[in-house]
Amino acid sequence: MKVKYFAWVRERVGKAEEIIEPPASVRTVEELIAWLSGQSEAYAYAFEKPKVIRAAIDHAHVKPDAAIAGAREIAFFPPMTGG
Amino acid sequence: MTCPVTIRIQEDDFDIAREIALLTRSRTDIGAVVSFSGICRSDEDGAKVAALTLEHYPGMAEEEIARHVGEATSRWPLNGVTVIHRVGRFMPGQNIVLVLTASQHRQAAFQAAEFLMDYLKTNAPFWKKEESATGTGWVEAHIRDDEAAARWTRS
Numbered sequence: 001m002k003v004k005y006f007a008w009v010r011e012r013v014g015k016a017e018e019i020i021e022p023p024a025s026v027r028t029v030e031e032l033i034a035w036l037s038g039q040s041e042a043y044a045y046a047f048e049k050p051k052v053i054r055a056a057i058d059h060a061h062v063k064p065d066a067a068i069a070g071a072r073e074i075a076f077f078p079p080m081t082g083g
Numbered sequence: 084m085t086c087p088v089t090i091r092i093q094e095d096d097f098d099i100a101r102e103i104a105l106l107t108r109s110r111t112d113i114g115a116v117v118s119f120s121g122i123c124r125s126d127e128d129g130a131k132v133a134a135l136t137l138e139h140y141p142g143m144a145e146e147e148i149a150r151h152v153g154e155a156t157s158r159w160p161l162n163g164v165t166v167i168h169r170v171g172r173f174m175p176g177q178n179i180v181l182v183l184t185a186s187q188h189r190q191a192a193f194q195a196a197e198f199l200m201d202y203l204k205t206n207a208p209f210w211k212k213e214e215s216a217t218g219t220g221w222v223e224a225h226i227r228d229d230e231a232a233a234r235w236t237r238s
Contacts, residue, residue, distance in 0.1 A: 006140055007210035009222045031238055059143035060217065061206065069100060075208075079224035082137065082209025083121055083180050 001068070005046070006077035009053065012054035022068075029055045030064035032074065046076075054079060086156050089165040092139060092146050097181050105140070106163045106185055113162045115189040117196040119182040119208045125175035129224075133214045135222075137179065140208035152201045155184070158198070159191035168209065203207050205232040210218065219229045 004017040011029060027034045036043040047053060053064050054057050056075040087233040099118055102202070107113050123135050152164050163185035174181060182199050203209075211222040 004140070006208065006210070007138055028148050056140070056143055059140075059146045061147075075143065077140070077175070077208060078221065080205060080208055081211045081213065081222045081224050082139070083204035 001071050002073045004075040009046050009076050009079055014042050029062055029066045029068060032068055057071060085161050086161050088152050091144055091167045093169060094146055094171040096178055102165050102183055106165055106183055113185045114187045115184045115192040116183060117192040119180055119196050119200055121180035122174050123173040123177045123179055130215050134172055134174050136212040137170045138210045139170050143208050151199055152214045155195045155199055159195045161186050161191060161195055200236060202234040204228045
């Protein structure tokens, strides 16, 4: 699946997007955050406060317990500050 | 009642008079147009802001705005909506966002414009980075914006 990062999450991860293949045991958004955090210090830094991180699946906001099965694109970003 | 909707995300500035003219062109059923402009300000909680950079999530930003406009048109009798959000780097005094709402009577246009701005601030995927004399940093979300959006929640 494709993963995108925005704002300071993007800066901390060090890339804007990538293709990842998490193991089948990773089923939800929060499990994906935990799995990514274990991949490197950059991810651990980006996701050090998981409660602050917002997520979207296929362009729609989702909660941490949302299932990632079938997702084409998952995005992680900080709380929004537009307008 | 037809309610044409225009949603644009662009780097270029917008012309408010032109956008209002486009919204009301050939229409005689519109009795009220409310215009909200969000402008880059230099003073943020006492600190001088030199510039703002706005980043967005292409694709989702347009879809999220469209969802909010859909919600607004279902809640109020609107005759037209325009939302333009700029991205890029802005200096104080420059336009960032435009919301236009048109309706037969003023109340719907006023309320829908406020609703749209409250939801844009908290739910549309845009992020501001601020440059000042003390450095550069991402703007933190304000609890007051969450509270402003929450008051529109229907139980």
